[in-house]
Every structure is written in structure tokens, then in C-alpha cells.
Amino acid sequence: MRRTLYMIPILIGVTLLTFVLFNIFGGDPAQRFAGKHATVEQVQTIRAELGLDRSLPEQYLFFVKQIVTFDYGRSWASKQLISTMITDGLSATLSLTAPAFFASILFCIGLALFSVYGRGTIFDRGTVVVCLALLSISSLVYILGLQYLLAFKGGLFPISGWDPSLTGRWEYLALPWIILFVLNIGPNILIYRTVIMDEAFQDYVRTARAKGLAEKRVYAKHILKNAMIPIITVIVIEMPFLITGSVLLENFFGIPGLGGTLIKALNDSDFPTIKAFTVISAMTYMIFNLLADVLYSLVDPRVKLS
Amino acid sequence: MSSPTASTTLDTATTGLAPTSSHRNSLWWDAFRRFKKSRVGVISFFVIIAYITVAILAALGLIFPNAQMPNQAEAYASISWSHPFGTDIFGRDILGRAVHGIVTAISIGLLASTLSLVIGLVLGALAGYFGGKVDGFVVWLYTTVDSIPYILLIPSLTFVLGRGLINVFIAVGLTSWVTTARLVRGEFFKHKNREYVIAAHAIGAGNRRKIFGHILPNVAHIAFVQFGLGFVSAIKIEVILSYLGLGVDPSQPSWGLMIDDAKNELARPYWGNLAAATLFMFGLILAFNLFNDALREALDPKMKNK
Numbered sequence: 343m344r345r346t347l348y349m350i351p352i353l354i355g356v357t358l359l360t361f362v363l364f365n366i367f368g369g370d371p372a373q374r375f376a377g378k379h380a381t382v383e384q385v386q387t388i389r390a391e392l393g394l395d396r397s398l399p400e401q402y403l404f405f406v407k408q409i410v411t412f413d414y415g416r417s418w419a420s421k422q423l424i425s426t427m428i429t430d431g432l433s434a435t436l437s438l439t440a441p442a443f444f445a446s447i448l449f450c451i452g453l454a455l456f457s458v459y460g461r462g463t464i465f466d467r468g469t470v471v472v473c474l475a476l477l478s479i480s481s482l483v484y485i486l487g488l489q490y491l492l493a494f495k496g497g498l499f500p501i502s503g504w505d506p507s508l509t510g511r512w513e514y515l516a517l518p519w520i521i522l523f524v525l526n527i528g529p530n531i532l533i534y535r536t537v538i539m540d541e542a543f544q545d546y547v548r549t550a551r552a553k554g555l556a557e558k559r560v561y562a563k564h565i566l567k568n569a570m571i572p573i574i575t576v577i578v579i580e581m582p583f584l585i586t587g588s589v590l591l592e593n594f595f596g597i598p599g600l601g602g603t604l605i606k607a608l609n610d611s612d613f614p615t616i617k618a619f620t621v622i623s624a625m626t627y628m629i630f631n632l633l634a635d636v637l638y639s640l641v642d643p644r645v646k647l648s
Numbered sequence: 649m650s651s652p653t654a655s656t657t658l659d660t661a662t663t664g665l666a667p668t669s670s671h672r673n674s675l676w677w678d679a680f681r682r683f684k685k686s687r688v689g690v691i692s693f694f695v696i697i698a699y700i701t702v703a704i705l706a707a708l709g710l711i712f713p714n715a716q717m718p719n720q721a722e723a724y725a726s727i728s729w730s731h732p733f734g735t736d737i738f739g740r741d742i743l744g745r746a747v748h749g750i751v752t753a754i755s756i757g758l759l760a761s762t763l764s765l766v767i768g769l770v771l772g773a774l775a776g777y778f779g780g781k782v783d784g785f786v787v788w789l790y791t792t793v794d795s796i797p798y799i800l801l802i803p804s805l806t807f808v809l810g811r812g813l814i815n816v817f818i819a820v821g822l823t824s825w826v827t828t829a830r831l832v833r834g835e836f837f838k839h840k841n842r843e844y845v846i847a848a849h850a851i852g853a854g855n856r857r858k859i860f861g862h863i864l865p866n867v868a869h870i871a872f873v874q875f876g877l878g879f880v881s882a883i884k885i886e887v888i889l890s891y892l893g894l895g896v897d898p899s900q901p902s903w904g905l906m907i908d909d910a911k912n913e914l915a916r917p918y919w920g921n922l923a924a925a926t927l928f929m930f931g932l933i934l935a936f937n938l939f940n941d942a943l944r945e946a947l948d949p950k951m952k953n954k
Contacts, residue, residue, distance in 0.1 A: 355792030363804050471688075474941065477880075478933035480887045482907045483926045490914050586797040590888070605892065608803050616804065624795040631795075 345635055349628045356624040357409065361402050364613050392418075405617070414618040419610040424618045427603055434504070435599030438515055438591065439584045442522035446530055447577060449523075454534035458542055459561055469531060476528035485594050488521050502596040518591045533576055534569075541569045571641050578634035582626045679869075682946040689942025695935035703750040712744035716901065724918060734920035736909060746924040748901035753932065756817050756886045761878030763821025768828025769864075769871060775829070776836025777859050786833065790826045798823055802885065803894045813896050816889060820882045828874040835867040869947035876940035880933055887929065903929050 380388075389395045393404055408414050414424035457469045493501045499517040541547065542565055550560045589601030596602075600619070607615035683689055705711045719739035727734050733742035775786035793801070805819035839845060840863065848862045889895030890904025898905060903925040910922035 351788055352791050352795060355788060356795055359792060359796070360804075363808055470941065471938070474937040475930075475934055478930050478937055479926060480884060480903070480907065480929060482888065482891055482904070483922065486907065486911060486914065486922060494915065582797070586799055589799050604800070608807075608892070608894070611807070616800065620796055620800045620804070623797050623800065627795040627797070628791075 345632055349632065352628055353409075353621075353625065356621060357402075357406060360617050360620045361405055364617060365398065365401055365405075408618075409621050415614050417607070417612055417615045419607065419612040419615070424615055427615070428600065428618065428622065431598065431600040431603050432585075434511075434597050435585060435588055435592070435601060437508075437511060438518050438597055438599060439522065439588050441515075442519045442526065443580075443584055443587075445519075446523045446526035450527060450530035451534050451573065454531050454538055455561065455566060457531070457535050458538045458565075459557075461539065461542070470535070473528040473531045476524070477532075481525055481590060484521055484525055485590060488524070489517065489594060492520075493517055502594070504597055506598075514595065514597070518588070518595050518597065522588065522591060534573060537572045537576070538565060538569045540572075541565045544568070571638065574641070575634045575638055578630050578637060581630040581633075582623060585626055586623055679946045683942055686942040686946065688938050689946070692935040692938040692942070695931065696939060699750055699932050699935070700754065702747060703754050706747050707751045712741065712747050714741075714744070716740065716745075716748070716899070727920075733924040734918065736906075736921060737913075742906075742920040742924045745901045745906060745921075746903070746928045749903045749906065749925065749928060750932065752813065752896060752900060752902050753883045753886065753929070756813065756820070757879040757882045759817040760820040760824065760882035761875050763817065764823075764825035764878050765828060765871060765875050767821070768825035768874065769832055771825070772829035772832025773836055773859050773864065776833040777840055777855070777863070779837075783833070786829065790829050793823060794826045798885070802889065803892070806889065806894050811894070811897055813900060816886055816895050817882070820885055824878055824881065828870070828878075831870050831874065832867055835870060836863055839863045839866055872947060873940060873944045876936060876943065880936050880940070883929070883933065887925075 386395075393401060396404070412425060416422060417424055417427060420427075453469065457466045460466050489501065493499045500514055503514050505511045505514060546568075547560060547564055550564045551557075555563075585600060588597075588599060589604060591597070592599045592601035593605050603615070604619055606612070607619070702711070717740065719735070722731075722735050722739035724737065725731055725735040725739065731741050731743065733746070736742055736745065771786045771790070775783040801823050802819045805822065806815055809815035809818060836859075840858075845858055845862055848858055853862065886895055886902065887904035887907065890902045891908045893908075895904055896902045906921040906925040910918075910925070913919075913921060
């Protein structure tokens with residue numbers, strides 16, 4: 343309960359930070375919105391329309407009201423309701439990120455376990471070096487390179503495009519999935535390897551070995567089971583990535599998800615949309631962090647939530 | 649245990665000698681000796697030195713002095729001895745652009761990770777040492793900053809600060825201190841009641857002396873590793889920001905801008921920009937990643953006898 347209430351000051355922090363950035367330092371949005379050739383009267387009208395003629399505390403309260411009622415108003419650029427833009431984009435984004443996210447988790451936990459099992463061997467050193475090498479290439483290069491090789495040259499996948507129907511979109515998603523999967527391999531294996539390695543040096547592992555358990559059983563029954571606690575925490579904390587993690591991919595492949603909307607909003611200085619995105623992703627982050635804590639206390643009896 | 653004092657007790661036990669006043673240095677000496685044993689670590693260290701040397705030479709104008717000079721007559725020249733990667737749309741030598749990209753990358757990495765390290769160390773130390781209200785405030789601050797995804801926070805900051813090299817490093821530095829602060833805070837919690845701190849207190853050390861003179865040297869290994877990680881992520885973020893048009897000025901040499909150019913050139917097909925930017929970035933980041941990895945293992949007290 344206390345952890346849930348703690349979300350309130352954080353949310354206030356997030357709204358204050360966003361508000362200070364956009365409403366105070368962001369320049370005059372009405373001027374920006376009206377364009378270069380607007381007259382003074384036009385700018386004044388727009389300012390009144392956007393509620394910018396009111397005092398700063400009033401504007402802030404209005405912003406908080408928007409968050410509480412989930413009514414973020416309309417985009418300055420497209421005039422669409424922001425809440426509709428978000429629900430529309432969510433399905434596309436999740437169908438891109440979720441499969442690749444979970445597939446790479448399973449693959450990487452397996453590989454990390456083998457790596458720790460054979461620690462110090464060529465396989466283990468090789469895995470680490472390959473992961474570090476994978477991490478040393480910009481994600482832009484993976485996207486550009488694989489799109490060029492597999493879609494443009496190889497013709498295996500469409501270069502970009504989208505089918506709004508649930509059954510038709512897989513064709514367009516296959517290549518982005520592969521790229522996202524590859525992008526996740528490096529960081530995931532390294533994190534899981536560190537976590538599993540930490541467990542492998544604990545006293546209970548020595549005890550398990552001392553009582554004569556076979557090495558495979560020590561790994562399957564003791565190390566993996568205990569390592570799953572921090573691993574699940576890492577996964578849950580990374581969940582908001584399902585929403586924000588595909589910005590570049592959506593941009594490259596023309597997938598009408600949240601990431602594409604966000605980049606467009608950034609390019610258009612579409613303040614209300616950016617603010618809505620900021621607050622919503624911060625809330626998602628907080629909810630999943632809370633979830634991670636709750637899960638942690640459920641799985642590990644030593645942890646008590648106060 | 650991972651206590652740094654463990655090494656001296658061990659030494660005393662094996663050699664039968666009382667610990668000398670240089671025991672704190674011997675911890676670092678140990679780490680240095682372990683690092684020297686890692687061939688990969690030493691090689692990557694020299695690769696980084698080579699990059700820095702080239703960057704300094706380029707910044708002084710001693711090599712590739714005309715990399716920014718457009719030369720329309722030579723636009724898209726193919727590979728030759730004078731242009732190993734060809735030339736770009738403005739006829740600029742791509743190799744020269746990539747070399748000047750090192751200057752941009754290293755200055756962003758250096759400045760951004762220094763800024764974030766200082767913020768993270770100071771806030772983490774204060775929070776962990778004093779606890780109570782100070783801790784509450786710092787935790788609130790970093791949870792707030794952390795809950796906004798960097799893909800939103802950094803563009804918002806650069807939006808407010810304006811484009812350009814210095815603003816990118818301020819934006820990255822102001823947003824990437826959270827992990828350092830969290831780790832340092834945890835270490836200070838652990839260390840503040842250890843015997844050596846209590847002993848320092850008993851002989852009259854004040855807060856400042858205990859924080860900076862006693863505890864900080866014992867958590868400095870975190871600072872080293874975090875600095876390296878911050879360096880790498882700052883460079884990667886700069887590349888993505890510049891690609892999105894939110895990073896350095898288009899007139900500056902940047903690997904992100906080169907990849908952005910490559911997006912429209914691949915189909916024609918001109919590979920120069922993508923190949924050069926990827927290769928140069930790969931070399932630097934991989935060297936840094938391997939160096940960090942070797943450094944982390946050398947500094948990890950648990951690895952002492954391995």
C-alpha cells in the first residue's frame with residue numbers, strides 16, 4: 343500500500359518536470375503553432391484556445407486534470423484526439439515488440455545458463471565477446487543493414503508497409519521481429535549471465551555440491567530457480583520497453599505505432615502529444631516497478647514490503 | 649566477503665606481518681595486476697589510446713584538415729587511394745568525416761559521462777550517508793528522472809536547450825546519472841557502519857572526511873565502471889539523436905549524421921557513409937566494452953584469487 347501511494351509524489355515530479363520543460367522553457371508554443379506569418383491577433387486567439395493565456399498554476403492544474411481524467415485533448419498537428427492516437431498505436435506497437443521481447447528472453451536465459459555452466463571455457467568467453475561486439479554496433483545499423491540485405495536485396499520480406507488487420511500484418515512484422523530479437527541478444531545475455539553467475543557463487547550452491555548433487559541438477563534445480571527471482575525483476579522492469587522500445591523500428595518500417603507517432607510529435611513540436619506520451623510512459627514504468635516489487639516479495643519470503 | 653579490508657586480513661594471515669599504511673594502495677595495485685593479466689583488456693586499452701591520439705590530431709587540424717570542405721566536382725567519387733571510402737554527396741572525403749566523427753564522439757562521451765558521474769556520485773553519497781530526508785529527496789528525484797524514457801527526456805531537453813554538441817552532452821549527462829546514484833547510495837548504506845568508518849569517526853573524522861576520505865575510495869570501483877558504461881551509452885545516444893535530427897548541428901561531423909545520409913544512399917548503392925561510420929564506431933565501442941569488462945573483473949574483490 344505504501345509503495346502504491348509512493349507513486350503519487352513521483353507522478354507529481356514527472357508532471358512538474360514536463361510542465362517546467364514545455365510550458366516554461368519551451369518558448370511560446372502559440373507563436374510556434376501559428377507559424378511565422380501570423381498576426382498578433384491570431385496568436386492571441388490561439389493562445390486563448392490552447393489555454394495559454396491563463397496563469398502558470400492554472401495551466402498546471404489543467405494539465406493534472408487531463409492526466410487524472412485521461413483526457414489529453416487534441417494534437418496540435420493532426421487535430422486528432424490524443425487518447426485515440428494512443429489506443430490506435432498501441433496495438434501495432436505491441437504486436438511488434440511483444441513476440442520479439444519474449445522470444446529473446448527465453449533464448450537468452452538458456453544461452454546465459456550454458457555460458458555460466460561452462461564458465462572460463464572458450465564457449466563462455468566467446469559468448470561474452472560476441473555479445474559485446476553485438477552491443478558495439480548502433481541499432482540504426484542493424485535496422486538499415488538488415489532491411490537492405492533481407493528485404494531490398496534478398497526480397498524475403500516487404501521493405502515496409504502495414505496491414506491494419508490482425509491476420510494480415512504478420513507479413514510486415516516478420517523482419518522487424520528478427521531485428522528486435524537480434525538487438526536484444528547482446529544486452530539480455532550479459533545481464534542474465536551476470537545474475538546467474540552471482541547465484542553460482544553462493545553458499546547454498548556449495549552445499550548442494552557437497553551433498554553430492556550432480557552438476558546439472560545443481561544448475562537446473564538450485565541456481566536457475568534462485569536466479570529466476572532477479573531475472574523476473576529485470577524482465578518486469580523492462581516491460582515498459584514494450585511500448586517505447588520500437589521507436590526507430592516503427593520509423594524505418596512505416597509501422598503506425600506509438601513510436602512513429604512520437605517521432606512525428608517531436609518533429610512537429612506537438613506539445614500536448616509529447617506531454618501525454620511522457621506522462622503515460624512514466625506511469626507504465628512506475629506500475630511495472632511496483633509489480634516487480636510485489637512479485638519479488640511473493641517469490642522471496644525474506645523480502646517484506648512495509 | 650567483498651569488504652576491501654578482507655585483503656589485508658588475508659595478507660596478514662599469510663605473511664604474518666602487520667598491515668602497512670599502504671594497504672589502500674595495494675588494493676588498487678592488485679586490481680592493476682589483475683587487469684594486466686587480461687590480454688584483451690590491455691589490447692583494448694591501447695586501441696582506445698590510439699583513437700584518442702587520432703582524435704587529438706584531427707581536432708588540431710594535423711590530419712584530414714579539409715574534411716568539412718565541400719567539393720561538388722567530386723560528389724560520390726568511388727573508392728580510391730585518396731578516398732578509401734569514397735566521397736559523400738557534397739564531395740567530402742568520407743574517411744576524413746569519419747575521423748572527425750571520433751572527435752565528436754569522444755568529446756560527447758567524455759563530457760556527458762563526467763557530468764553524470766559527478767551528479768551520481770554526489771547525490772548517491774549524500775543519500776546513502778545521511779539517509780532520512782536527504783535520502784528521500786534523492787530517491788524521489790532519481791525515480792522521477794528514471795521514469796521518463798530517455799527517448800522522450802533527452803529530446804525534450806535538447807528541444808529546450810537547442811541543438812548542438814554542448815547541449816547534447818548536457819542533456820545526456822543530466823539524464824544518465826541515475827544508475828550511478830543508485831549504486832553509490834547502496835554502497836554507502838553498506839559501508840557507513842563498517843568498522844573502518846566507525847574507527848575514523850572515533851579518531852575525530854567529520855562527515856566530509858568520512859564521505860570523501862574513507863568511504864568514497866572504497867566505492868570508487870563503481871565510479872570507474874559506470875564512467876566506462878556512461879561513455880559508451882553517451883556515444884550511442886548521440887548517434888541516434890543526430891540521426892533523428894535532434895543531435896549535433898548538421899554542419900558538424902557525426903557518425904549519426906553519416907548513417908542518416910546512408911539511409912538514402914544504400915539503394916543507389918553508395919556504401920561509404922554506412923561502412924565508415926559503422927566501422928569507426930564499432931572499433932571504439934568494442935574496445936571500450938572489452939576494456940570495461942576487463943576493468944570490472946579486475947576491480948571486483950570477489951575475483952581476487954581467480
